[in-house]
Amino acid sequence: MAVSCQQCEFCNHHSCMHRVPIFSSLTNEEMKQVQQIIVHRYYKKGEYILSPLKPMHCLFILNEGKVKVVRVNQSGKEQILYLLSIGDFFGETALFTGIPSDIVVEALEDTRLCTISKAQFSALLKQLPDIALKVCEELTHRLHRMETMVESLGSKPVDERMDDLLKEFSKKYGKYTSEGILIQLPLSREELANYLGLTRETVSRKLAKLQNEGVLKLMGHKQILLIHRKK
Amino acid sequence: MAVSCQQCEFCNHHSCMHRVPIFSSLTNEEMKQVQQIIVHRYYKKGEYILSPLKPMHCLFILNEGKVKVVRVNQSGKEQILYLLSIGDFFGETALFTGIPSDIVVEALEDTRLCTISKAQFSALLKQLPDIALKVCEELTHRLHRMETMVESLGSKPVDERMDDLLKEFSKKYGKYTSEGILIQLPLSREELANYLGLTRETVSRKLAKLQNEGVLKLMGHKQILLIHRKK
DNA sequence: CGAAGAGTTGATACACCTCAAGTCTTGTGG
DNA sequence: CCACAAGACTTGAGGTGTATCAACTCTTCG
Numbered sequence: 001m002a003v004s005c006q007q008c009e010f011c012n013h014h015s016c017m018h019r020v021p022i023f024s025s026l027t028n029e030e031m032k033q034v035q036q037i038i039v040h041r042y043y044k045k046g047e048y049i050l051s052p053l054k055p056m057h058c059l060f061i062l063n064e065g066k067v068k069v070v071r072v073n074q075s076g077k078e079q080i081l082y083l084l085s086i087g088d089f090f091g092e093t094a095l096f097t098g099i100p101s102d103i104v105v106e107a108l109e110d111t112r113l114c115t116i117s118k119a120q121f122s123a124l125l126k127q128l129p130d131i132a133l134k135v136c137e138e139l140t141h142r143l144h145r146m147e148t149m150v151e152s153l154g155s156k157p158v159d160e161r162m163d164d165l166l167k168e169f170s171k172k173y174g175k176y177t178s179e180g181i182l183i184q185l186p187l188s189r190e191e192l193a194n195y196l197g198l199t200r201e202t203v204s205r206k207l208a209k210l211q212n213e214g215v216l217k218l219m220g221h222k223q224i225l226l227i228h229r230k231k
Numbered sequence: 232m233a234v235s236c237q238q239c240e241f242c243n244h245h246s247c248m249h250r251v252p253i254f255s256s257l258t259n260e261e262m263k264q265v266q267q268i269i270v271h272r273y274y275k276k277g278e279y280i281l282s283p284l285k286p287m288h289c290l291f292i293l294n295e296g297k298v299k300v301v302r303v304n305q306s307g308k309e310q311i312l313y314l315l316s317i318g319d320f321f322g323e324t325a326l327f328t329g330i331p332s333d334i335v336v337e338a339l340e341d342t343r344l345c346t347i348s349k350a351q352f353s354a355l356l357k358q359l360p361d362i363a364l365k366v367c368e369e370l371t372h373r374l375h376r377m378e379t380m381v382e383s384l385g386s387k388p389v390d391e392r393m394d395d396l397l398k399e400f401s402k403k404y405g406k407y408t409s410e411g412i413l414i415q416l417p418l419s420r421e422e423l424a425n426y427l428g429l430t431r432e433t434v435s436r437k438l439a440k441l442q443n444e445g446v447l448k449l450m451g452h453k454q455i456l457l458i459h460r461k462k
Numbered sequence: 463c464g465a466a467g468a469g470t471t472g473a474t475a476c477a478c479c480t481c482a483a484g485t486c487t488t489g490t491g492g
Numbered sequence: 493c494c495a496c497a498a499g500a501c502t503t504g505a506g507g508t509g510t511a512t513c514a515a516c517t518c519t520t521c522g
Contacts (some may be wrong), residue, residue, distance in 0.1 A: 022249040079386040129360035139370040140327040146377035152382035154428030197385030
């Protein structure tokens with residue numbers, strides 16, 4: 001259950017502002033002001049934060065935890081669009097367009113986030129135009145990310161998509177060890193498949209193949225050790 | 232060859248401004264001011280407007296014609312990302328991020344566009360913050376479009392992707408006639424394939440199948456008649 | 463420790479890709 | 493305006509890789 005915590009023990013409001021790119025250009029005074037209108041919310045692992053059945057017209061900014069952003073099509077198949085972490089935001093579609101929300105956002109871990117209502121964010125943008133610039137930058141990065149994903153799904157062979165995924169995950173979730181890079185997987189095999197446009201079985205087989213080739217080592221269901229030399 | 236036309240016979244500078252969403256909120260006075268810094272360029276059908284070999288750090292706004300925005304991967308395969316028409320812009324990646332340009336933009340028809348240098352656009356955004364808001368809106372629409380494309384390439388069967396393409400094209404390029412919707416195709420079969428993540432042969436076969444089913448009628452290489460009842 | 467859920471592996475089917483040959487458009491030049 | 497050549501498209505045959513279905517094994521967590 002989501003807990004709203006205008007003043008809660010979990011977080012230092014001041015420090016969390018600094019982690020958010022779209023507010024990075026603000027002065028301390030301005031940040032204090034933004035803190036006034038932020039509502040903190042807390043979600044447990046597995047909870048739905050947003051879905052077409054439960055639309056919320058506000059901007060969500062991730063403060064702690066990880067979420068997946070998913071499209072579910074008519075036949076029930078999921079396509080993962082984003083894996084978001086600290087500093088990332090979502091909910092922009094409802095804020096800047098009239099398009100009804102068609103995404104599902106689910107907490108992959110216990111997650112804490114800041115929310116700002118549409119009305120208050122609009123007012124904020126008018127008052128502190130620098131934020132709009134930062135939002136443009138962030139949106140452009142996101143757009144570039146999606147374009148790369150379109151290229152990948154549309155015209156890259158599956159093996160290459162797997163390599164790219166391992167590269168991405170080693171950067172985002174990997175830790176260097178003496179034997180290689182240890183990746184803490186935030187997704188199940190099925191979710192990996194839904195990210196890559198494949199089936200769970202194919203992902204299994206591809207990972208097994210890479211293990212046989214000595215590229216990586218599967219450590220239980222939730223960790224992968226990338227052997228050095230291959231990135 | 233690109234022709235720069237600060238004052239040219241092709242275009243009425245004033246009227247073209249009104250067609251561009253990102254400038255739609257401006258007063259006449261402000262529009263006049265924007266017109267001062269715009270450089271018009273003209274490209275012939277088939278010309279490359281932008282490519283990694285010829286990066287240009289400016290915002291491009293389409294005034295007349297159509298362009299395709301493409302990613303080309305190492306093995307030479309093309310993935311079409313966007314088909315842009317009047318009022319659309321591109322070049323935002325170079326403007327808002329430090330990411331080197333990795334797209335190719337090619338004129339599908341004789342094309343006229345407005346360009347604004349990075350420096351002047353930055354100044355403009357500071358001076359007229361409403362523009363930044365409009366840019367956010369447009370970027371969000373583009374992002375939503377790309378997310379739909381990711382969903383489509385990642386988790387929709389090919390037949391459904393074809394249907395979606397026909398729907399999209401009938402809206403963008405179709406004209407109502409007594410027999411159905413006549414689509415003027417801006418793309419070759421190969422380009423359609425590069426848009427859908429398929430091969431030219433598969434597109435041919437799918438279209439032939441739809442023709443056999445009475446859904447559409449192929450009229451030469453560049454037109455499709457969508458028979459009524461099926462959208 | 464045990465049960466439920468997640469993952470793996472195998473056999474088979476099928477859809478798309480590849481390669482190749484042939485046909486049709488289209489636009490140009492006579 | 494017609495003929496023709498080049499390019500675009502279509503069609504066929506065969507191969508490949510991923511999806512599907514099913515049985516089984518392994519992790520994980522209460």
